[in-house]
Amino acid sequence: MPRSEIDGIDRKLLVALQQDARLTTEQLGRRVGLSASPCARRVRLLEAAGVIKGYVAVVDQSKAGLPISVFVSIKLERQREEELDRFAEAVARWPEIVDCYLMTGQRDYLLRIVVKDLPAYETFLKQKLTRLEGVASIESSFALGQVKHSTVLPMIET
Amino acid sequence: MPRSEIDGIDRKLLVALQQDARLTTEQLGRRVGLSASPCARRVRLLEAAGVIKGYVAVVDQSKAGLPISVFVSIKLERQREEELDRFAEAVARWPEIVDCYLMTGQRDYLLRIVVKDLPAYETFLKQKLTRLEGVASIESSFALGQVKHSTVLPMIET
């Protein structure tokens, strides 16, 4: 039967491509111990299966003039369907919100906001976040620096 | 003199490449209103300046078998040089730590850990994090789901 789960070679492929998506199929093959053509086939299968969602450029936050990351945890007044949907819609719409997680515990959401400076954050807060209905509380924590920002998921072999 | 700062076209380029790095220079040019050759030149300049740090594949966390994100905030006993260095070294070494920020406020670091399930997180905690010297306290918050995970920085035109 045709293989369908992710094996060790696939994991190596994913690690390599998460580090550098510009490798040629030949270089890729060498890294994972395959020749170019089966290697290309596996990559295409991973793309088709949606394991690889796409290929993107990684931009330096500071050099792009956006050095500030702010973490914001948010509590909603109610967790009704309508509330959650409206919140999710706003999150998707606002580009300053780079990451958003639904959390366990006292706080409902954890966001990471990227801005060029603190005044920009203040504007974002005042004009967008605080105007959202259904938000009970907002708590901001500022990042002084990025110690690590990995593009590679921990694909441990088992 | 040769241009050196990022202008509106560069911003458009960066946005496009952060969405899809596989666009040909021609398609890219069409998006930003340039023909292929100056477009390619600008991209090369952005790469050389380090604004574009690289190109990577984006992998679906769940489909790759790593559905769990845990946020961990950490407080060190002291913030001496030596302590910070050791911590940074460990963070860089452990692939489960995907993101790490140095924070203001009561907590020193905020980490995002990616694992395949809760037992794996427990193992990570017991065998790695809690064994690090100089760590005063660890506080874990679990993510129930990813609402947004953007690869595009908010390049607002000004």
Add this chain to the structure above:
DNA sequence: CTACAAGATCAATATTAGCCACATTCCTCT
């Protein structure tokens, strides 16, 4: 032993990047 899945190898084709040269446009400074 057979069947099948996956890999290796090879060939043919087409797309694309990377260069380079040259003309043109746009902007700024004097």
Add this chain to the structure above:
DNA sequence: AGAGGAATGTGGCTAATATTGATCTTGTAG
């Protein structure tokens, strides 16, 4: 207004690479 410089537009050429398809080999499970 005029000069100079920076950046773009166009075209042409070459080399690298992806893509596809065919054929053969290998390892393995039934």
